Amino acid sequence: MKNKILILSLILLTSCNGNYDIAGMFYGQSPRSDERFENSMTYNNSHGYPTIHTLSDTYKVYYGTDMHVDSTWHNTTQWVTLLRNDTDCPFGIILGDIINAKNNFNNFDSALVFNPQTQKKDKPMFATVGNHDLYYGQWNDYLERWHTSTYYITVNTPNFKDLFICMDSGDGTWGRKQFDWLKDVLKNAQSQNFRHITIFTHTHIFKRDGSQGHTSNYALEETYETLDLLSEYNVKWCVSGHCHNRDITDFKKTKYIIVDALEEHYPQPGYMIATFSNILTYEQRLLK
Amino acid sequence: MKTKYLIVSALWLLSLSINAQNYSFKPQICAFLEYGYNYTWAHYGNAELQVNLPVNPYFEANAMTHLSTANVYSFAANARPQFPLSVGKIYLETKFTYRAIVRNQMQDLSAAFSIGYQMDYVRFQIGTYSKMFAEFNRNLHSNTEIFIEAPSLLYALEIWVRPQDNPWNINLRIANYNDYSIERMWQPLFALGGKYSLNNNLAIIAEAELKPTGMFHLDASFYGITTRAGIAYQF
Numbered sequence: 001m002k003n004k005i006l007i008l009s010l011i012l013l014t015s016c017n018g019n020y021d022i023a024g025m026f027y028g029q030s031p032r033s034d035e036r037f038e039n040s041m042t043y044n045n046s047h048g049y050p051t052i053h054t055l056s057d058t059y060k061v062y063y064g065t066d067m068h069v070d071s072t073w074h075n076t077t078q079w080v081t082l083l084r085n086d087t088d089c090p091f092g093i094i095l096g097d098i099i100n101a102k103n104n105f106n107n108f109d110s111a112l113v114f115n116p117q118t119q120k121k122d123k124p125m126f127a128t129v130g131n132h133d134l135y136y137g138q139w140n141d142y143l144e145r146w147h148t149s150t151y152y153i154t155v156n157t158p159n160f161k162d163l164f165i166c167m168d169s170g171d172g173t174w175g176r177k178q179f180d181w182l183k184d185v186l187k188n189a190q191s192q193n194f195r196h197i198t199i200f201t202h203t204h205i206f207k208r209d210g211s212q213g214h215t216s217n218y219a220l221e222e223t224y225e226t227l228d229l230l231s232e233y234n235v236k237w238c239v240s241g242h243c244h245n246r247d248i249t250d251f252k253k254t255k256y257i258i259v260d261a262l263e264e265h266y267p268q269p270g271y272m273i274a275t276f277s278n279i280l281t282y283e284q285r286l287l288k
Numbered sequence: 289m290k291t292k293y294l295i296v297s298a299l300w301l302l303s304l305s306i307n308a309q310n311y312s313f314k315p316q317i318c319a320f321l322e323y324g325y326n327y328t329w330a331h332y333g334n335a336e337l338q339v340n341l342p343v344n345p346y347f348e349a350n351a352m353t354h355l356s357t358a359n360v361y362s363f364a365a366n367a368r369p370q371f372p373l374s375v376g377k378i379y380l381e382t383k384f385t386y387r388a389i390v391r392n393q394m395q396d397l398s399a400a401f402s403i404g405y406q407m408d409y410v411r412f413q414i415g416t417y418s419k420m421f422a423e424f425n426r427n428l429h430s431n432t433e434i435f436i437e438a439p440s441l442l443y444a445l446e447i448w449v450r451p452q453d454n455p456w457n458i459n460l461r462i463a464n465y466n467d468y469s470i471e472r473m474w475q476p477l478f479a480l481g482g483k484y485s486l487n488n489n490l491a492i493i494a495e496a497e498l499k500p501t502g503m504f505h506l507d508a509s510f511y512g513i514t515t516r517a518g519i520a521y522q523f
Contacts, residue, residue: 021506028507033327131505171509172502176327203505207472209438216474216504219511220396221328224421228392251432252423 019070019101021135030139033175036129036168039139040148041181050153052090052124057157058277060088061164063200065095065241065271066261068132069108075262075269075287076111082271084119089273090155091123095241095259096130096170096202098142105141126153129170130202130242150178152185155276160195162276169203169240172216174226186233196280198237199230204258205238206249215243230254236280239272246270246284260284316340318493318520324356326499326512329391332358336467336518346370354468359391362468376407381415385470396421398470400442408451413444413463417470441473455485466497474504483520491520 023029031039062083067076083092098108114122129149133142142149149168154161165185167174174182189197203217205226218226230238231252238254244261260270269287274280322334338352347369354362363386370379383400402415422434444463450456461479464471471477481495494517501511 024506024508025503026508028502028505028509030507032509131502131507134507170502170505171507172505173327173509173511176330179327206435207437208435216472216502219326219328219475219499219501220469220471221326221512222501224389224392224394224396225328228394249433249435251435 019132021101024135028134028171029137030134030170033168033171033173034177036139036170037150037175037178037181039143040150040168043143043148044151047147049151050124050126052153052155054090054155054157056088057159058088058275059090059155059157060086061274061276062086062089062092063095063239063259063272063274064092064262065202065259066097066130066244066263067094067108067111068097068100068261068263069111070100070104070264071107072264073107073111075264075266076108078287079262079271080111080125081115081119084114084121084123086273087120089123091153092125093164093200093239094125094127095200095239096128097132097241097261098127098130099138100132102136102138105138105145109145126164126166128166128200128202129168131170131172134170150181157195161192162196163189163192163194163198165197165199165235167199167201169201169218172203172218173222174201174218179222179225183229186229186235190233195278196237196276197233197235198239198280199235200239202240203242204240204247205256206247206251206258207243208247208249217242227251227254237274239274246272257282260286262287313342313344314522315342316520316522318518320493320516320518322514322516324512324514328512329358332356334514334516336516338467345372352467360387360389362387364468376405379404379406381413383417383465383470385465385468387469393424394421395424400465400470402442404444409448411444411446413442415442416440417442417465419470419472437472442470443473456483458482471499475499475501476503489522491522493518493520 064079069076083089099105127146129142151166153164205223207217231254235254237257239257241259243258246260247258249256259272262269262271270284272282272284274282318338320336324332334354334356336352336354341349350366352364365384367382368379370377381402385398387396396419398417398419400415400417402413404413416439418439420434420436423432426432442465446459446461449458459481462476464473464476466477477497477499479495479497483491483493485491497514499512500508502508
């Protein structure tokens with residue numbers, strides 16, 4: 001009897017924890033992948049895809065992920081300050097799980113406010129949606145701020161151009177429509193002589209160990225199809241978060257990188273600095 | 289205390305031998321045709337052939353092949369020592385699955401070991417599995433790994449509405465594996481099936497299996513469904 005009460009209490013406590021959308025375990029409350037893709041395309045079609053110009057063929061991109069912002073956002077502010085003070089960095093990329101649960105997007109906005117006292121230059125930030133950003137039907141809150149979760153960025157350097165493709169994997173799939181879109185983008189990119197093609201998304205493709213226990217990734221069919229597609233079109237990197245622990249896997253022609261989480265109160269929050277030159281290099285750094 | 293253990297063990301062995309006397313060796317062949325849809329492969333059809341060999345009351349073996357129009361070919365083998373009890377049976381299952389994912393020039397191999405308990409209306413199974421996958425044309429110069437996933441959980445819970453020997457039955461199952469593949473522990477498969485015995489040898493079987501995605505993202509959605517119909521012939 002005592003055990004039954006204990007188990008029941010645990011279930012009730014978990015259900016009441018606003019960080020976990022338990023109903024979402026059976027049906028997510030935000031629109032599903034195909035509908036989110038349509039929302040993203042509606043924005044892309046009316047606003048176009050972003051283009052960044054750099055003054056040098058070599059530049060740095062800061063990747064941050066899994067901030068899980070709730071009531072505090074020190075780590076995110078610190079990371080944003082680092083990239084705004086790095087003169088070689090034209091923009092930053094956020095790999096999802098921006099917030100932890102309900103009603104925290106306003107807090108995250110505070111982390112992005114430009115502070116001229118401590119930061120040199122305001123820079124564009126690009127994001128993709130994570131599963132926590134979709135909890136409790138928060139897709140609209142995400143859209144209000146970021147407008148799209150499926151898009152590409154072209155970076156024009158003096159002599160080259162690089163392509164960054166953002167894929168929405170908030171519910172553990174790229175979905176059928178988005179996958180078809182990716183195929184088209186990659187096919188078209190073949191004739192455009194990009195120096196590097198990279199992808200960023202929230203959910204990792206590989207999961208080597210059990211360090212994050214329950215975090216899930218894609219169905220096997222989708223995993224294999226993705227590995228094949230990315231290799232076929234010479235995608236050099238697929239960068240993701242979700243797992244909270246850094247990991248690197250080379251499979252076929254593509255490198256799959258998982259970036260450390262920037263989560264507040266995380267024992268070793270980290271981020272990645274990627275250097276885009278004639279070769280691609282990366283450095284995973286701890287924040288503190 | 290020692291005597292008590294000896295008596296209990298003797299009674300258990302006696303119950304096994306009584307069960308063995310009632311046992312008859314009846315190999316079974318099952319054949320299925322399937323239709324499926326998922327986000328990745330869209331529409332596809334499968335054919336499956338399965339052979340079950342109950343060698344003796346304490347050991348069964350099973351082998352199957354599963355061919356898909358999605359250009360994926362699977363082979364699986366199970367070995368299952370089992371121990372009949374006065375109520376239900378305990379079994380130990382060793383399962384190997386190999387899949388040639390020709391469409392993606394890849395292959396995967398999974399090995400699982402599990403223990404299960406089956407009664408008339410319910411079956412539980414829990415164990416561990418490991419999976420590795422690699423590209424077909426990997427060689428010493430390949431810039432790629434044979435990716436080996438850390439051992440993870442294998443599980444199944446199945447319930448029936450009628451006892452096992454009833455001519456018809458309906459079952460509901462949640463598991464992270466099926467006849468031809470082992471999914472990751474966070475990717476459960478939900479199946480609803482039915483069986484109807486036409487006579488002592490022949491039964492017809494139908495099943496639908498739902499594969500959601502993102503359940504452990506706490507943001508689940510539909511990923512795919514497979515439906516199958518087939519026959520089971522017991523010699």
